[in-house]
Amino acid sequence: MPTLAVIRRCTLPYGCWTCADGRExxxxxxxxxxxxxxxxxxxxxxxxxxxxxxxxxxxxxxxIRHTRRLHARLTRILDDxxxxxxxxxxx
Numbered sequence: 001m002p003t004l005a006v007i008r009r010c011t012l013p014y015g016c017w018t019c020a021d022g023r024e025x026x027x028x029x030x031x032x033x034x035x036x037x038x039x040x041x042x043x044x045x046x047x048x049x050x051x052x053x054x055x056x057x058x059x060x061x062x063x064i065r066h067t068r069r070l071h072a073r074l075t076r077i078l079d080d081x082x083x084x085x086x087x088x089x090x091x
Contacts, residue, residue, distance in 0.1 A: 010034075012074040014059070016087060017052030025050045026081060029061075035081060042082050056089035 009029040017025045023038040025045055033045030058077055059070060081087050 012071070013077055013081070015055060015057035016081075016089075017050050018054040019051060020053050024081070024087075025052065026078070035078070037081060037084070040084055042084075058089065 010032070011034065012028065013026040013034065014029040014031075015027055017027060017033075019025065021038070023036055025033045025037075026035045027045075027050075028034050033047060033050050036043055036045040058074060077087050
């Protein structure tokens with residue numbers, strides 16, 4: 001049975017790819033696409049390959065441990081993405 005840490009790594013966003021056609025694709029820590037948004041429509045990402053042109057990350061493993069604060073931030077990013085709000089890379 002997978003641990004909570006493994007589940008989080010698979011379901012929470014690690015970063016976002018922007019594609020040439022404007023599609024935004026959230027990917028998890030394993031660099032697997034999890035959600036995509038195109039023209040305001042959000043759907044689960046089905047493809048395993050994304051031809052991206054502009055990537056960014058929400059955190060780096062070397063900088064941040066999985067804390068409650070990070071979990072809350074990633075959950076908020078996912079919610080914002082699904083509601084059509086602008087998401088921002090880490091600072």
